[in-house]
Amino acid sequence: MKTLRLLVLAAGLISLWQLLVSLSGVPHYILPDPLRVLVAIGKHWTTLLRHLGTTFSEILLGFVLGILMGSATALTMFLAPVMKRWLLPILVISQAIPVFALAPILVLWFGYGMASKVAMAVLIIYFPVTSSLFYGMQRTQPDLLELARIMGGSTLAILRHIVLPSALPAFASGVRVATAVAPIGAVVGEWVGSSSGLGFYMLHANARMQIDLMFAALAVLSLVSLLFYFLVDHLLDKLIFWESKQGII
């Protein structure tokens, strides 16, 4: 049922796109129709795949590193309240600075290679991951903690068996947000300065007025980002089997 709903939704959006192109009479070099984009994908699929490899590696690396760094920060703040008083303001300030404005600086510091794009992805997902895990841990039922204390559990055992599993549903929300925004970080990084990746390829095609190819890169990026989101969402559902949730589709 979920797959069918997705297919109907995709078919509806593509039909709407086709209808818009047909009725508006917009030239194809401004807005190509879906078929033209599909042809472009078929014609350039090896190049698209190569650039996708770069972008997806940046997304994946940024995602993993962002989750590790965010989780480490959240754990530190939870276990050491003194650290929380120092780290929390920094965390909030880091969100007040627009991450996109940092992209040129990151390219300057980390170069045109993968590192600057990974850093962008890490920066963009660091806050949702940290805050979701930290507040998830803080919201552990006090009676559960009291029970564990009476039972004589060590801090580490209570963290492992009670606090972290309690925080998982909230953490999962942060990870879902991270999955959705990590590609933005990687692509913006590529726009600012790179020699490969779908973001770079989109700019490259745009500069040559190959708008169908630009849309092809965008379509591939969207599709892969969606698949990545659904994969992570599915894995999180399996991991947090005790929580029933209303899916977005």
Place this chain on the structure above:
Amino acid sequence: MAELPLQAPSIVLDQVSVCFEGISLFERLSITIRAGECTCILGPSGCGKSTLLRLVAGSTAVPFKGEMRILAEDPAQAKVAWMGQDDLLLPWFTLLDNILLGARLRGEVTPQRREKALGLLKAAGLEGYAQSFPGTLSGGMRQRGALLRTLMEERSILLMDEPFSALDALTRLKLQELSADLTRGATVLLVTHDPLEALRMADTILVLSQGPARVKSVVSLTGRPPRAVDSPEISKHYPVLLGELLAGEAS
């Protein structure tokens, strides 16, 4: 059945005062909980019944003045087990793992303990549910699980805070019987707002009054709990206790 120590300790609260945000809950309250008995604390809502239990449990959230002593021959026996109104079963653990929670938290899960937990599950009529997750169990089954987890701790002092209040009447009666059977010999401190539950379960009932709480009356009961609902002792004391509670709520 749970193996409870033969020499259960007694609990003494001597001149205990507890004050929360300027409101005095207890003022020089002195109570003795007799060893190996079930003592029920009965009183109107907000009189500090649960606070009293947390105080005995050694909760850091209840700062108090005065003295709280657990008189035990062996200091190891002075440890308590806790059961609250909510079952507090962890939804990510199976029922068996929930019953073994204390051992897991202390890193003491052994095949013997697992065997014992399975034996307790059988005694409570839950042998087919060892690998079930709490989310798939009924309220009564979950509460039975919570009771077994408390008994699995092998502590001689059991602190029970309205453990059956969230259950339907029939399940509550069944669980009261199971609890009375399995906790026999331990020093049980049971907090309840239900006079019928107190009369069925207790050897002694302490009725608390409100603000600051004091022991309004003590009811000593004869015969082995759990008492039948229609027993003469319940018929005799129920109207009196209900009257005291109603008077307490009204004041």
